[in-house]
Amino acid sequence: MNSDAHRRNVGKVSSETGKKYEVQSDEEIKEKPIKYGPIPSFPYQRVWARAVLILGAIVVVYWTSQGGDVVLARQKDFLEQRAQEVPCSEEYKKEIEKFPDCVPERCGRMVTDKLVSTHEVGILLRIAEQGIGLGGSEGGASILDLHSGALSQGKNFVNIYKLDTVKDLFKPADFLTYRILKLKLQHKVAQHFGLKASALHLTHPTFFSRLTSAPAQTVHDEYWHPHVDKETYESFHYTCLVYLSDFGHDFKGGRFVYMDTDRNTTVEPRRGRVSMFTSGWENRHLVEQVTEGTRYAITVSFTCDKSRAIADPALPGKK
Template sequence: MSSDGLNRRERVVNRNGDTNEENMCRMVSREVSLERPQNQSIMKRVMSVMALSIAILLMIYYTTTQCNDTKELVMASATQSIKDSPIRRQVMCSQDYNEDRVRFPSCAPQRCGRFVSDSVITESETKHLLLVAKRGLSLGGSSGGSTILCLHTGVLSMANNFVNIYKLIERTQRKEKDLKELFTEKDLQVYRTVTNKIRKRIAIHFGIPSAQLYLTAHTFFRRAKNPQNKYNEYWRRHVDKQNVKFVDFTSLLYLSTYGADFSGGRFIFTDEMSNQTIEPKFGRVAAFTSGSENEHFFERVTSGTRYALLMTFTCDPKFAVNGLQVDMPKVWHGFAAMVWRIWTSNPFDGNSV
């Protein structure tokens, strides 16, 4: 640029009353004002990235936690043959037995755990009880896919409620003849033999006198299918002793096989670090202490029919049941009536094994 042009530019600047320094400050101020929105935009982007990162970390944590909750160890598969010695797992006892240990020191669990065996009950005994279960359960049917029948009290699932098959027989004046046709003395003898075998095996395993362990009326056959509605969601987690306080030991005799007779329906202990799964097998016995150390559930049955006999045992003789008799309607009053009130006020049907 020529010297004349420079002089003219300087004169224009001077006419506006601005010095070169002032003009420079104004230019810097404009640059700063332009940079401020840019900085705000950068900050917004940084905050968005941080929020996204936190969300991803939370998702990873949640997924990891869920994976830990559902991590599974198969304690006993349906293809195994557990004949020689049972599969055992020892767990730390909960405080659920503190009161029982004071009242029944030689019976209440001092060490807790679970075991599985395929050699406690014979094949012929298992087949016989399956026929008994099918015959009795055919008289009822739950709306929720899980139907139960207790031989001791006559409790039977019917739609959304319970009925008593022995009372039904009385009301229809069929009484003993029909009862004998429904459950024969041979049926009851096999039932008594099986429950007694399992009681003794539990006593041996947990080191308690078998004479001080009693079968309770919360003992029943169960038929489980894929439910058609939401009534009685039997697959919920639960603790037996929290449902029924006097129960100390729980056992199962499976009358059908996972993968052959039904799908779903596996029995699962919900341990802190990982779940332990038992796959039902015809003739298999699983038993465990009934407190919080053995929280559990069994999966929703997705196809087929799952049959099992649940047996619970107590150290309290007040809740013991006596041997079954064919003329059960005659002894309905008294103890059976008391048990019926327990069933209908706090039934074991909705969320038990």
């Protein structure tokens, strides 16, 4: 830049800031020493940066494996799919090998928020609220089984289809939605665990549940004890849960907790969320006590033993 050009640029006003600035000539810049020296650079700088990120991830995994509890799915997350593989228990492997088409490629658990539509969840929640509303346990846990008609009432169970108040409560569309849900779950279990959908059969019990903070009145109300589904229900091979209410909004407590050897792994319920897992000792679990509000969900179970299969539910007289 010549001296005339330099003089023309002195005192110019920036169009962005409105402040005056001076433009120095090339000679002035060359003569002015660099205050802090050149910015250091390293060979393979990107490689080293990635190595640091990978090392950080390894540290997190190591810490987790040393006993830090894990949240597999938070309520605020909307998950296409998130899975966790765990080794099959010896008891489960021995049992399921009797059914070659039903042996999983892996054992574990999976969560997805994209399987059940908002419309379907609305219908299923209405069935749960209105159906269980005709009875309800005196304690904190109530169930409704559309297959057998079993409904919690007080400290006992009644057949909902024999109640006068059930007339016109359920519509054919309700049972159609239930069957669609079963088919979606059946095919998702088959796809995720690597087996034939035709090898899976709906089994008993499959039911809606309502959990509240009411004190337990009978053993049926004590849902928070650790258990293994295959031990509790012999026919179970794959368990699916569909949540119909939101943790932290509709209720507090009530999280689903896998009790692994070295840590706990938690699933926070979210409206429409599906959680599925192999039903053996590898997935021992509990449900935390609900401390406030109401938690609704559906348990849908599948067996590999065709002799333990049950039919889809239907209105009485239309089965």
